[in-house]
Amino acid sequence: MSLQQTIDQDIKSAMLSKDSARLRGLRAIKAALLLAKTEKGAEEGITEEMEVKVLQKLVKQRKESADIYQAQNRPDLYQIENEELQVIEAYLPQQMDREAIISHIKDAIARTGAASMKDMGKVMGIVNKELSGKADGKTISEVVKELLG
Secondary structure: OOHHHHHHHHHHHHHHHOOHHHHHHHHHHHHHHHHHHHOOOOOOOOOHHHHHHHHHHHHHHHHHHHHHHHHOOOHHHHHHHHHHHHHHHOOOOOOOOHHHHHHHHHHHHHHHOOOOHHHHHHHHHHHHHHOOOOOOHHHHHHHHHHHHO
């Protein structure tokens, strides 16, 4: 079953159970997937990799909004963003922990022969491709800076 079909089924069950927080998150996912499907250059459907990218984008948006609401002392809006964030994250592949990311990046540094921050672009290019959907880009960037710095 594709992600789109899973989301449709989960929307129905959220409507039946009157779970408004889950329903908001699921509708956000459905809208983003439909938008990605109709974008210029999109083929008949979207690939699994594109679905993961859409979900990651939604997660990033929710985290940024939640941080802003927390800084502005708006707990009501912060809670809404956080609820949607949890729903969206449930559909992402299992994220790697920091230790696994560090070991993977150390391996990539050894393979590329990177020695300083000048080589960060080489390492980031390789690691971002290999860990796409499994780790957050911000975390990857932080770890690469730590290891090369």
